[in-house]
Amino acid sequence: MIGTTISHYKVIDKLGEGGMGVVYKAHDTKLDRTVALKFLPSRLGTDETEKQRFINEAKAASALDHSNICAIHSIDETDDGNLFIVMAYYEGMSLKQKIEEGPLPLKDVVNYTIQIVSGIQKAHEKGVIHRDLKPANIFITIDDQVKIIDFGLAKAAEQALLTKSGTTLGTVPYMSPEQARGEKVDHRTDIWALGVVMYEMITRQRPFKSDYEMALVYSIIKEDPLPVTEISPEVPGSIDTIVMKCLEKDPDHRYQQMNDLIQELDQINQSPEPEKEKQKDIPSIAVLPFVNMNRNDDTEFFCDGITEDISMALTKLDGLNVAAHNSSFQFKGKTPDLKEVGRTLKVNTVLMGSLRSAGNRLRFNVQLSDVRDGYVIWSERYDRVMEDIFDIQDQISHAVVDALKVELVGNEKQKLKKRSTEDIEAYNLYLKGRYYWNQRTPESIRKAKQHFERALTEDENYALAHSGKADCFASIGLFGVVSPQEVLDEGRTAALKAIEIDPDLAEGHTSLAFIEAVYNWKWQFADRKFQQAKTLDPNYATAPFWRAIFVLSPNGRHDEALTEARLARRLNPTAAIIDSGLAMVYFYANKFNEAIRAAKQTLELDPALLGANWMLGRALVQTGEVQNALDVFDKVKDVNMKQGSIGYAYAVAGEKEKAYEIVNNMVQSEIPDYIKAYHIAIIYSGLNERDEVFQWLEKAIEEHCPLLLWNCRGPEFNNVRNDSRWKNLMDRMGLPA
Numbered sequence: 001m002i003g004t005t006i007s008h009y010k011v012i013d014k015l016g017e018g019g020m021g022v023v024y025k026a027h028d029t030k031l032d033r034t035v036a037l038k039f040l041p042s043r044l045g046t047d048e049t050e051k052q053r054f055i056n057e058a059k060a061a062s063a064l065d066h067s068n069i070c071a072i073h074s075i076d077e078t079d080d081g082n083l084f085i086v087m088a089y090y091e092g093m094s095l096k097q098k099i100e101e102g103p104l105p106l107k108d109v110v111n112y113t114i115q116i117v118s119g120i121q122k123a124h125e126k127g128v129i130h131r132d133l134k135p136a137n138i139f140i141t142i143d144d145q146v147k148i149i150d151f152g153l154a155k156a157a158e159q160a161l162l163t164k165s166g167t168t169l170g171t172v173p174y175m176s177p178e179q180a181r182g183e184k185v186d187h188r189t190d191i192w193a194l195g196v197v198m199y200e201m202i203t204r205q206r207p208f209k210s211d212y213e214m215a216l217v218y219s220i221i222k223e224d225p226l227p228v229t230e231i232s233p234e235v236p237g238s239i240d241t242i243v244m245k246c247l248e249k250d251p252d253h254r255y256q257q258m259n260d261l262i263q264e265l266d267q268i269n270q271s272p273e274p275e276k277e278k279q280k281d282i283p284s285i286a287v288l289p290f291v292n293m294n295r296n297d298d299t300e301f302f303c304d305g306i307t308e309d310i311s312m313a314l315t316k317l318d319g320l321n322v323a324a325h326n327s328s329f330q331f332k333g334k335t336p337d338l339k340e341v342g343r344t345l346k347v348n349t350v351l352m353g354s355l356r357s358a359g360n361r362l363r364f365n366v367q368l369s370d371v372r373d374g375y376v377i378w379s380e381r382y383d384r385v386m387e388d389i390f391d392i393q394d395q396i397s398h399a400v401v402d403a404l405k406v407e408l409v410g411n412e413k414q415k416l417k418k419r420s421t422e423d424i425e426a427y428n429l430y431l432k433g434r435y436y437w438n439q440r441t442p443e444s445i446r447k448a449k450q451h452f453e454r455a456l457t458e459d460e461n462y463a464l465a466h467s468g469k470a471d472c473f474a475s476i477g478l479f480g481v482v483s484p485q486e487v488l489d490e491g492r493t494a495a496l497k498a499i500e501i502d503p504d505l506a507e508g509h510t511s512l513a514f515i516e517a518v519y520n521w522k523w524q525f526a527d528r529k530f531q532q533a534k535t536l537d538p539n540y541a542t543a544p545f546w547r548a549i550f551v552l553s554p555n556g557r558h559d560e561a562l563t564e565a566r567l568a569r570r571l572n573p574t575a576a577i578i579d580s581g582l583a584m585v586y587f588y589a590n591k592f593n594e595a596i597r598a599a600k601q602t603l604e605l606d607p608a609l610l611g612a613n614w615m616l617g618r619a620l621v622q623t624g625e626v627q628n629a630l631d632v633f634d635k636v637k638d639v640n641m642k643q644g645s646i647g648y649a650y651a652v653a654g655e656k657e658k659a660y661e662i663v664n665n666m667v668q669s670e671i672p673d674y675i676k677a678y679h680i681a682i683i684y685s686g687l688n689e690r691d692e693v694f695q696w697l698e699k700a701i702e703e704h705c706p707l708l709l710w711n712c713r714g715p716e717f718n719n720v721r722n723d724s725r726w727k728n729l730m731d732r733m734g735l736p737a
Contacts (some may be wrong), residue, residue: 009030012026019086025201060274064126066122068148070149099201106202110138113197121262123148129185134174135197174205189251191255198226199228226597234346246721247466283321285322286349287314288307300426305431313393314400330574332574338370339372349377361385364382364384364523380403387424420462421461429455433468440475442476442479446472466495470495473486473487473512474515478521479641484674496508496512503534513530526550543576547570548581558589580602583595590624597614607635617632644679652686674699674705675707697729
């Protein structure tokens with residue numbers, strides 16, 4: 001084709017090829033202008049249906065005079081009968097290509113969406129439905145103007161849906177549920193497709209994915225996508241709301257006209273840029289996990305601790321934006337591309353290091369690089385002994401400050417040096433304690449507690465170790481290993497000691513908040529402490545994670561809990577226990593499919609995580625998948641949780657004898673009454689025996705069972721909430737019924 005002349009068009013170059021046509025750049029010799037020629041593929045040239053669709057595209061688009069719709073000049077055919085459309089030629093690229101290049105700034109997403117909406121609304125006003133709206137059919141010019149192309153599947157609003165050999169027409173990932181079912185569609189099918197396009201612009205993912213077409217169709221028709229903010233937490237909730245409304249399964253629940261979106265999009269477009277967007281000139285850095293060159297566990301703990309300490313020290317400086325240290329840990333064990341790190345963590349510099357040890361000798365290699373060009377800004381090697389480790393951290397932090405030209409004012413130099421201990425052994429023991437605590441099983445928490453107590457033997461004024469000890473009491477009390485009163489006596493004392501030693505320690509305030517909420521039901525005091533912790537250290541992920549659990553209870557504030565759980569996951573995306581917060585919030589909001597999906601995602605990080613398996617099994621019971629739930633409960637390591645959940649599953653499945661057998665076994669067991677009582681109450685609720693439910697709940701409340709804090713909001717008790725006795729129990733806990 002290239003170099004030939006067709007009619008009065010000289011073909012210059014091939015621009016692209018797709019299933020519906022081949023496009024060439026050409027020169028219009030009559031009007032002396034550059035145009036684009038779209039040819040029907042030769043394989044389709046003899047297919048009358050395809051030829052008619054090609055003509056339909058030309059007619060549909062040429063009737064739409066709008067700045068956001070590609071202009072059609074004419075339709076013609078070659079001497080041998082091959083149809084082609086003459087279109088306006090634009091410099092730029094498809095939206096598909098833009099998305100593949102990298103994440104789009106939010107302002108571009110909104111700008112492009114407004115233009116797409118404007119163009120499609122014009123089509124709808126003319127009675128034309130596009131039916132194949134997707135990034136490949138949206139062209140972005142070099143001056144950021146949207147041009148909607150390929151109206152080959154467009155149809156008049158009153159026409160029936162075209163089908164070919166029983167197959168629905170369109171591109172499956174962008175089909176609306178009604179389109180996927182082969183039903184008659186209206187203009188709202190384009191609104192659905194717009195939602196998919198927006199989702200992809202924001203997240204670089206499609207809301208529905210599968211390698212198999214039928215599975216993808218099933219997903220579109222039956223399953224709900226993850227909210228945009230779960231994949232891209234920095235996206236405003238207003239954008240998430242728009243996207244999810246476009247993706248409502250029922251067309252009546254979507255926006256009814258494209259114009260309905262314009263006002264909401266305009267408000268977002270006109271709102272002030274977020275403060276972090278305005279501060280792009282402020283230096284920013286991510287401290288990536290130091291690489292353990294020795295490949296042994298002891299050095300691994302040490303590497304992680306150094307990384308975290310340097311990151312936290314830099315976080316205290318006002319003139320430097322620092323990526324949350326836990327977010328940086330998603331690159332642990334990888335050889336990261338610096339540009340990817342910069343895009344993902346929104347920083348312009350990266351600190352990387354490695355550690356090799358031999359006996360008491362340490363060798364650090366550290367470098368600071370610019371993510372934009374990969375150039376090394378500063379690098380250094382440190383050969384020291386173990387006792388110098390804290391000095392090395394200080395030297396690295398100060399070198400970064402100097403290299404980035406950050407000016408230290410007031411007491412910021414002191415902030416760089418502030419640490420909880422100067423004892424190397426205590427420091428190492430603390431790091432190991434946190435490692436075990438994050439696994440959250442009764443056995444791992446016992447190990448964590450031992451390490452924290454050994455750290456305190458080395459340094460009794462180690463505030464972080466006191467907080468770690470408090471967290472162990474707070475967590476292990478949920479399994480009935482220690483009583484609520486013991487948690488209040490020992491755990492609260494440890495938390496208060498941490499705060500006494502360091503009043504600015506977010507960990508101490510978080511520990512105290514959780515203990516007072518879960519074991520003492522002091523709602524207002526606990527909330528103040530959670531908020532104080534978040535103010536002291538906005539990057540400490542456990543504070544929003546535990547607060548998400550807390551806000552579920554006093555008022556069932558699911559939206560607020562979801563916000564906190566998402567924040568926690570953004571701060572620490574690699575910790576399975578933090579990730580499990582989303583599944584928990586969805587479960588107590590009665591969004592069981594979302595809970596199942598979120599729990600499975602968490603279990604990809606840690607297949608053995610107790611809480612995620614427990615939540616997954618409970619959600620499966622609520623969706624009627626009892627056998628699958630029983631298989632999951634087998635993975636729950638805590639005997640009490642496992643037996644109570646299995647008993648409830650049997651009860652709702654109608655296998656009453658098995659449920660009663662579990663109740664009898666639990667009654668006769670040596671399980672503490674307050675833990676036993678909660679699980680037995682759950683089983684009796686499944687059996688719909690109200691008197692027994694309240695008899696056992698009474699026992700649980702008498703001893704301040706910690707599981708009641710959020711589990712009283714669970715669906716297992718839905719059938720007894722209208723009983724007057726329920727309100728009485730909730731009143732005693734200080735909770736609304």
